[in-house]
Amino acid sequence: MCEAARVRRPWIATLGLLIACRKPATPHFGPRFFSGGGPVQCSKGIDRDHEWPHEALAGSLERARDRRIVLHTYGHAPTIRLDEYLADFDWAASHGVPMVTFRELAAGYHGPGWAFTIDDDEVDTWYGWRDLLRAHQVKVTFFVTRFERLTAQQKRELHELAADGHDIEAHGVAHENAVDFVTTHGLARYLEDEVRPSKAVLTADGYAPVAFAYPYGAHTAEIDRALLPEFALLRTTGGAWCLE
Numbered sequence: 001m002c003e004a005a006r007v008r009r010p011w012i013a014t015l016g017l018l019i020a021c022r023k024p025a026t027p028h029f030g031p032r033f034f035s036g037g038g039p040v041q042c043s044k045g046i047d048r049d050h051e052w053p054h055e056a057l058a059g060s061l062e063r064a065r066d067r068r069i070v071l072h073t074y075g076h077a078p079t080i081r082l083d084e085y086l087a088d089f090d091w092a093a094s095h096g097v098p099m100v101t102f103r104e105l106a107a108g109y110h111g112p113g114w115a116f117t118i119d120d121d122e123v124d125t126w127y128g129w130r131d132l133l134r135a136h137q138v139k140v141t142f143f144v145t146r147f148e149r150l151t152a153q154q155k156r157e158l159h160e161l162a163a164d165g166h167d168i169e170a171h172g173v174a175h176e177n178a179v180d181f182v183t184t185h186g187l188a189r190y191l192e193d194e195v196r197p198s199k200a201v202l203t204a205d206g207y208a209p210v211a212f213a214y215p216y217g218a219h220t221a222e223i224d225r226a227l228l229p230e231f232a233l234l235r236t237t238g239g240a241w242c243l244e
Contacts, residue, residue: 040224040234041105043072043117043217047079057088061114065097070105070113074143074213074237077118077125082132085116089136099139101167102211106232117141117235119171119213123150127157134164143171143213143235147201155205162207169211170198170231179218187226195227211235 044060046052057073064071092099092114100113118126118140126142133140142161150158162168173194181190195212202209210232217237227234 039228039232040219040236041072041102041115043074043115043235043237045075045237046073046085047075048081049079054084058091061088061092061095061097064114065095065112068110068112070100070109070111070115071097072115072117072235074117074119074235076120077122080118082129086132086136089138093137099137101139101165102141102169102233102235103167106210115141117143117213119143119145119215120175121146121150123154123157126161127154130161130164133166139165139167141167141169141211143169143211144202145171145173145175145198145215147198147205148173159206167211168202168207168209169213170195170202170209171213172215173198173201175215177216177218178214178223179220182220182223187223190223191226191230195230199230 044050044052046057060071063069089099091097097112097114100109100115102115102117105115116138119142121144123144126140132138140161142158144158158168176190176194178190178194181194185193198212199209211234212227212231213235214237219234219236224234
């Protein structure tokens with residue numbers, strides 16, 4: 001019995017029971033990373049080193065379902081263990097939270113969803129996930145950097161992933177921090193050296209990129225305005241941009 005139940009006066013006893021016997025509040029896990037309807041989308045890192053509690057992901061998927069919004073997460077290979085998310089993929093599929101690519105978002109997708117994105121250039125690892133992704137009906141957006149360093153075999157693997165329904169998007173030529181680069185070299189150089197060539201090499205290889213993910217999530221409103229004529233959507237991470 002709660003200590004408050006020993007209070008003699010009935011109204012005080014009732015108040016005491018409400019205070020002392022209530023269930024613990026649901027934990028708050030910080031900012032929620034959902035589509036806000038604008039062209040700059042936020043995403044939450046779910047690599048092991050980001051230490052986002054798994055129950056926060058589960059709660060966010062429920063919220064995406066209930067509020068008919070898209071949850072955004074990003075990760076990297078090999079610091080993400082895909083097998084740790086299989087139960088979440090299956091839960092999402094069976095509870096009306098489909099996996100959504102950035103291409104679908106750019107085309108106007110509305111409703112509940114999970115935009116599961118993977119960054120950088122670990123194409124061999126991504127290709128090794130192919131059977132798991134197929135088995136759990138997961139569509140991933142791969143944001144690719146350093147494309148010109150990929151081997152011919154890796155480029156073939158990337159095309160096979162695209163043929164499976166995964167989305168191939170731009171992540172910069174050399175994975176430069178946009179804010180640092182612009183501070184040192186200027187905005188025009190950032191567009192000419194890092195952004196447009198990243199889009200061009202993908203286009204030349206048969207893709208049609210519609211989104212750009214900022215390396216390290218680094219951006220400013222000025223940089224966003226410069227990139228939006230090039231892409232329908234931009235992806236960043238963390239900070240005030242990602243608060244609902």
